[in-house]
Amino acid sequence: MKPKFILLHKTNSLIFFNNGSVNKITFMCMINKGMIMKKISKLRFLQFQECLSPLGKISSRPLFGGYSLAIENTVFAMVAEGEIYLRVCEQSASYRVEHHSPMLMMRKNGRPVALKYYRIDEALWQDSKMLFHLSQLSLHSARSEKQHQRDSGRLKNLPNISFHMELMLIHAGITDVKMLRTLGAEKSWLKLREHNKGISINVLESLAGAIAGIHSAALPAQRRQELREWANTQGYSVEDYSG
Structure with a gap:
């Protein structure tokens, strides 16, 4: 005792x-x-x-x-x-x-x-x-x-969000972490693609990881597959991007 x-x-x-x-x-x-x-x-x-x-x-x-x-x-x-x-x-x-x-x-x-x-x-x-x-x-x-x-902090403080990515998000109207979480990875990705059609599936996975607080490489395989299937429904072909 x-x-x-x-x-x-x-x-x-x-x-x-x-x-x-x-x-x-x-x-x-x-x-x-x-x-x-x-x-x-x-x-x-x-x-x-x-x-x-x-x-x-x-x-x-x-x-x-x-x-x-x-x-x-x-x-x-x-x-x-x-x-x-x-x-x-x-x-x-x-x-x-x-x-x-x-x-x-x-x-x-x-x-x-x-x-x-x-x-x-x-x-x-x-x-x-x-x-x-x-x-x-x-x-x-x-x-x-x-x-x-x-x-409510800076986007750059999240995993996967570089300074360049932060600028792209702000340009798309997503100015802080709260807004990113509210929109979610999918809607945020669509907003980015409104300004740049070259935005890849990798960015979608990076956004999902940032919201979850993990590196995109650590996303569960099931979540990664869901994102890719959803991207295909938006007219995005994973095969079109080799990087």
Whole structure:
């Protein structure tokens, strides 16, 4: 059985619960405050990871002098100066206002700037259900924003879409990812062919792959065959193109 613990921040004490036994370890005073903060940060992270384990594995990367915390490549929290901060979202506003949650600050051009992350306070550390709930809200909000950026972002950011392909799509009236997804590969391909009859079946497969988020070569054989059969119904002969 894994040991569980509660960190008593104000007294610099740790309570470990292990198979029913209780052991108390009191931190010795350290001149190097950074060492204390590093230990606290690590222990907090372990507690945080255990609480959020149903959401997936938490990964960390250095960022802004601290660390970003992510689940499945979506950043939803930060670690800075021994504290963990959750990403701000609309759904957590009432909690933040009620508890006067401090924001994560960083210096930019010598001036303090508040980032969109609020500190997990002591009350929240002691309430695992609320901690899980607010963390889940931050994660879901971050995922939604990430998806929105993908949908409304530059076409060139998609697989198979080169700068030249992006220009052709824009010229055909398809200006962003959201429009491409809405139209679909087939209608987008037809729009391209309205301006250039030389557009090949390879471009159709590239568009389908871009929408699916994969390289065109990774398209399933069935999907590839469907596209070719559909192209034939539009008067396009695969045999006419050898490239």
